Amino acid sequence: xxxxxxxxxxxxxxxxxxxxxxxxxxxxxxxxxxxxxxxxxxxxxxxxxxxxxxxxxxxxxxxxxxxxxxxxxxxxxxxxxxxxxxxxxxxxxxxxxxxxxxxxxxxxxxxxxxxxxxxxxxxxxxxxxxxxxxxxxxxxxxxxxxxxxxxxxxxxxxxxxxxxxxxxxxxxxxxxxxxxxxxxxxxxxxxxxxxxxxxxxxxxxxxxxxxxxxxxxxxxxxxxxxxxxxxxxxxxxxxxxxxxxxxxxxxxxxxxxxxxxxxxxxxxxxxxxxxxxxxxxxxxxxxxxxxxxxxxxxxxxxxxxxxxxxxxxxxxxxxxxxxxxxxxxxxxxxxxxxxxxxxxxxxxxxxxxxxxxxxxxxxxxxxxxxxxxxxxxxxxxxxxxxxxxxxxxxxxxxxxxxxxxxxxxxxxxxxxxxxxxxxxxxxxxxxxxxxxxxxxxxxxxxxxxxxxxxxxxxxxxxxxxxxxxxxxxxxxxxxxxxxxxxxxxxxxxxxxxxxxxxxxxxxxxxxxxxxxxxxxxxxxxxxxxxxxxxxxxxxxxxxxxxxxxxxxxxxxxxxxxxxxxxxxxxxxxxxxxxxxxxxxxxxxxxxxxxxxxxxxxxxxxxxxxxxxx
Ligand code: F6R
Numbered sequence: 001x002x003x004x005x006x007x008x009x010x011x012x013x014x015x016x017x018x019x020x021x022x023x024x025x026x027x028x029x030x031x032x033x034x035x036x037x038x039x040x041x042x043x044x045x046x047x048x049x050x051x052x053x054x055x056x057x058x059x060x061x062x063x064x065x066x067x068x069x070x071x072x073x074x075x076x077x078x079x080x081x082x083x084x085x086x087x088x089x090x091x092x093x094x095x096x097x098x099x100x101x102x103x104x105x106x107x108x109x110x111x112x113x114x115x116x117x118x119x120x121x122x123x124x125x126x127x128x129x130x131x132x133x134x135x136x137x138x139x140x141x142x143x144x145x146x147x148x149x150x151x152x153x154x155x156x157x158x159x160x161x162x163x164x165x166x167x168x169x170x171x172x173x174x175x176x177x178x179x180x181x182x183x184x185x186x187x188x189x190x191x192x193x194x195x196x197x198x199x200x201x202x203x204x205x206x207x208x209x210x211x212x213x214x215x216x217x218x219x220x221x222x223x224x225x226x227x228x229x230x231x232x233x234x235x236x237x238x239x240x241x242x243x244x245x246x247x248x249x250x251x252x253x254x255x256x257x258x259x260x261x262x263x264x265x266x267x268x269x270x271x272x273x274x275x276x277x278x279x280x281x282x283x284x285x286x287x288x289x290x291x292x293x294x295x296x297x298x299x300x301x302x303x304x305x306x307x308x309x310x311x312x313x314x315x316x317x318x319x320x321x322x323x324x325x326x327x328x329x330x331x332x333x334x335x336x337x338x339x340x341x342x343x344x345x346x347x348x349x350x351x352x353x354x355x356x357x358x359x360x361x362x363x364x365x366x367x368x369x370x371x372x373x374x375x376x377x378x379x380x381x382x383x384x385x386x387x388x389x390x391x392x393x394x395x396x397x398x399x400x401x402x403x404x405x406x407x408x409x410x411x412x413x414x415x416x417x418x419x420x421x422x423x424x425x426x427x428x429x430x431x432x433x434x435x436x437x438x439x440x441x442x443x444x445x446x447x448x449x450x451x452x453x454x455x456x457x458x459x460x461x462x463x464x465x466x467x468x469x470x471x472x473x474x475x476x477x478x479x480x481x482x483x484x485x486x487x488x489x490x491x492x493x494x495x496x497x498x499x500x501x502x503x504x505x506x507x508x509x510x511x512x513x514x515x516x517x518x519x520x521x522x523x524x525x526x527x528x529x530x531x532x533x534x535x536x537x538x539x540x541x542x543x544x545x546x547x548x549x550x551x552x553x554x555x556x557x558x559x560x561x562x563x564x565x566x567x568x569x570x571x572x573x574x575x576x577x578x579x580x581x582x583x584x585x586x587x588x589x590x591x592x593x594x595x596x597x598x599x600x601x602x603x604x605x606x607x608x609x610x611x612x613x
């Protein structure tokens with residue numbers, strides 16, 4: 001939540017920062033702002049999107065500068081308005097700050113600073129940070145980087161900050177604790193950003209900062225020190241990201257592009273890991289911990305939102321193939337209980353962004369109790385993969401649309417691979433079953449491609465038909481119960497239509513009272529072991545005049561007779577069916593939202609990386 005970007009070098013900072021903010025806008029879009037050293041230290045900020053800021057500066061003639069900082073906000077403290085927008089000045093206006101995160105003790109710090117004569121313009125916690133830095137700098141008569149370092153010892157909470165100061169037009173000082181920050185290292189230029197997307201078009205050399213580190217860029221040199229003032233040698237990595245991956249590439253929305261990218265992202269998630277012809281399946285990150293996984297008494301899966309839904313699918317997968325009991329927990333609940341976890345437990349943390357605050361906190365808690373933590377993440381170099389003992393990336397490529405799509409299918413694919421590897425090693429599945437399953441897994445990208453080709457138009461038609469519905473129900477059983485939850489979440493978040501997912505058999509215990517001729521009910525009903533049962537559930541809805549849309553296996557005639565619309569997906573082993581059945585539901589939510597004129601990629605109130613709890 002909140003995106004920050006900063007630049008110093010030979011280019012026009014304004015353009016680099018505006019472009020960068022547009023790339024980071026998925027992290028928040030309540031307001032945007034920029035500060036430049038152009039004669040003085042000038043801050044320009046505006047409620048609304050980056051495009052609104054840009055439009056407001058169209059006739060501003062003095063944006064010439066080679067150094068600047070910028071911010072796109074997801075509001076936490078203080079409503080979204082021009083005043084609460086970042087950057088924030090220090091009291092003497094000689095410095096300005098951008099901040100992503102939350103300062104938990106800002107109220108007491110603010111009170112203390114007020115008693116020392118400071119006055120504040122905004123309601124934000126971030127403004128307190130720069131006033132604190134200013135106070136320390138004046139009181140201790142120290143350098144800016146020293147003041148930042150000392151301020152870090154007083155501030156409680158999460159932050160990635162960058163400070164710009166009038167005193168040196170070659171200097172940016174940044175720090176991180178709990179919120180992501182990447183340094184881009186170019187030829188005589190430096191970039192700082194919440195993730196690598198604003199950087200990749202200029203340089204592929206990056207340094208991912210660790211918590212409690214302070215970065216000083218001054219006079220063309222980069223220095224990193226710890227909060228204890230120890231020097232760190234920057235570890236420069238090469239980005240495995242292309243510019244085309246973070247552009248829309250002809251699609252109207254990132255979400256649609258990402259839905260259509262799934263055949264590729266799924267191939268990428270399996271590349272070098274599965275070879276069905278050779279009966280080969282390996283996940284590098286699993287090798288060291290395979291014995292621990294095999295001997296695990298229990299697996300606890302933590303995640304949020306869509307990642308939690310992928311965890312629910314994994315529960316079925318691990319219990320079926322590896323015969324290990326699984327519990328799936330919302331990270332936000334897990335972290336505030338006193339969960340019973342010990343060194344015989346394996347915790348799997350699932351996260352697309354790798355930055356979700358609750359998931360990170362759940363990891364730290366489980367680690368403190370001695371569990372081995374395995375991460376299943378998408379964003380390379382993000383905080384969760386670095387906090388875990390080991391893990392496997394899903395290699396879905398950047399996911400920019402706020403609604404998660406290709407990450408879900410990638411997560412389920414990687415978790416399926418894990419379950420099969422452990423099952424094979426434990427002997428809980430036979431060699432022939434293993435061979436059959438990896439052949440099935442390998443067939444998925446082609447099948448997803450087929451679904452995209454054959455269902456998109458039909459789903460668009462269905463969306464038009466149902467777009468004015470006030471409520472939707474999504475029902476599934478077994479492996480497809482989590483898909484019902486995921487389908488409902490997708491619809492809610494981008495179309496703002498109320499939707500609920502349920503296990504189909506639970507209908508009779510209450511929700512069936514909602515059914516009337518206005519209620520669209522989406523059944524996820526492929527030919528699997530609960531097929532006959534779900535046909536009965538469909539009958540029950542039909543008898544009460546609900547409007548039935550069903551995702552079925554190609555060739556199904558029985559459900560077609562009962563439903564107003566059926567959407568076909570190819571035959572696949574039921575364990576992997578969520579990777580297929582979710583695709584038409586992603587398309588359905590997309591087309592409903594588009595036909596309602598909603599902002600698909602940036603739905604209201606949401607942000608992609610939830611770095612606050
Ligand atoms: C839904 C969605 C969110 C995320 C959740 C977890 O489309 O995007 O529900 O799934 O915020 O995020 P990650 O996976 O980044 O931890």
